Amino acid sequence: MSTPVTDTAVEIRNAHKSFGAKKVLDGVDLTIPRGSVTAILGPSGSGKSTLLRAINHLEKLDEGYVRIDGELIGVRADRKRLHELPEKRILRQRQRIGFVFQNFNLFPHLTVTENVVEAPLAAKLTTKAQAQARASDLLARVGLSDKADAYPRQLSGGQQQRVAIARALALEPDIILFDEPTSALDPELVGEVLQTIRTLAGGGRTLIVVTHEIAFAREVADHVVFLSDGVVVEQGAPEEVLDAPQNQRTRDFLSRVL
């Protein structure tokens, strides 16, 4: 992996993480090119969500590091070791990394627009008027202009997830992380969310999607990573990993979900 730093959006090096006695990540190395769409697949419990959450430091690694555009995330390095950064710095780093949760996690006491403008206003990046104008653009983009003043409870799951995507976009992040974005949705609502994600691909933004939707990965992803028991067992172009898997664990998994 000798990709020059300038073309690498996310670099994960030797990621280790345990919850108690359970090893969730057991030395993950991963390089994700700028502007690419990466799908992370794997059986449940394989550590894929933990890996994704480590990228924006929602999960602290026990060993290893994550770099985005060459900048260490959540830690700083001196000659001897890595040190956890103060929370303030980490929060500022996260403003460049969008995150979309499985359960949407919209703020239920705020309207759709208030949800979308919250982060830019908190970061003091824009004026209120600018943030609101941008929010209405984003809501139009995810097809929810008519829901600007609704509260999250009044929306379907698919609509809520699209608001969550608009909320993540409001900070104009270079990278967006999706943690099983369609897993909590009724089957008939999955399509609208995938369609929204599809429109984000190829715009220079780096997307990393933890998903169970193999068909979606095949269609949209440039790069598929297969994780099992906390290690990357296979990665490559979708047609390689999904159609001609080399590893037995990948083959077992695919035969079960396809």
Next chain:
Amino acid sequence: MTTVLNRVGDAPAGSTRPAEGALSEKELHALASRGVRGLRHPWQWIATAVVLVLGLNFAKTLFTNQAWEWDRVGHWLFSPVIIEGLWISVQATAIAAVVSFIGGIVVALMRQSRNAVLTGSAWLYVWVFRSVPLILVLIFLYNLGSLYPTIGIGIPFGPQLEVPTATYLSDLTLGVVGLSLCEIAYSSEVVRSGLLSVDLGQHEAAKALGIPRTRQFTRIVLPQALRSIIPAYVNQIIGLLKASSLLFYVSVLDLFGVVQNLGSTYPTDIIPLLVVGTIWYLALTSAISIVQYFVERFYGRGLRGAR
């Protein structure tokens, strides 16, 4: 009604006629187009009658029993001295309610902190002030001057800033301090349970969006926690209003204190004075409940059913 309907399959072999007293199919079909009569609840009628009879009996005595002395109630109800006591009660309760709410948030946050000294001292505080009766705390504070003639703050064994205790604490201040000290112990638990009721995903979403910590709390977590804090805290405020009557014992003339004092000056008016006190406490509690309704509605926004 003991009509029994046999299904076709239940009919004894050889008999096609319905059993005696049963409805024919035709009669039943006719009933299908009528309303269904609800179940009767005779005991509810009896209970209602008993309650009404007892209630009316008591209501009658309000008019017939001269000892109520309604004219004296009317005389005292808006008298300046009662209103003054009422105002003291309202002030003490309101100030203590605000102080305890803020103090409760601070103590609750201390208990959630990762620092063992903060968690430990918060726990100790709650333990002490939940255990000791308010009246004891009040009388303790009243005698604070003899325990600590001056109060101050400073670096241990270093420079100190000190003021005499007596001049700086009026009786009312002292009462409010006592009320707040005890109340914070309870309100911190109310706040803590409210904070715990907020979904973990909300904290995570706020973190993932890079929202600064203070704003995470004030804008995302606290407003959601308030939804469950408010009903419990209003209960606390009502308790506080009634507890403020104990200030009488540290020579603060609150509503209860005034009623008590007037009672010893005008022994024949004791009953009407107690009625006056009751009316005002009822009025204050009702006012608090009305405010609660609107505040709850505000913090429940977005959480009622779909439009």
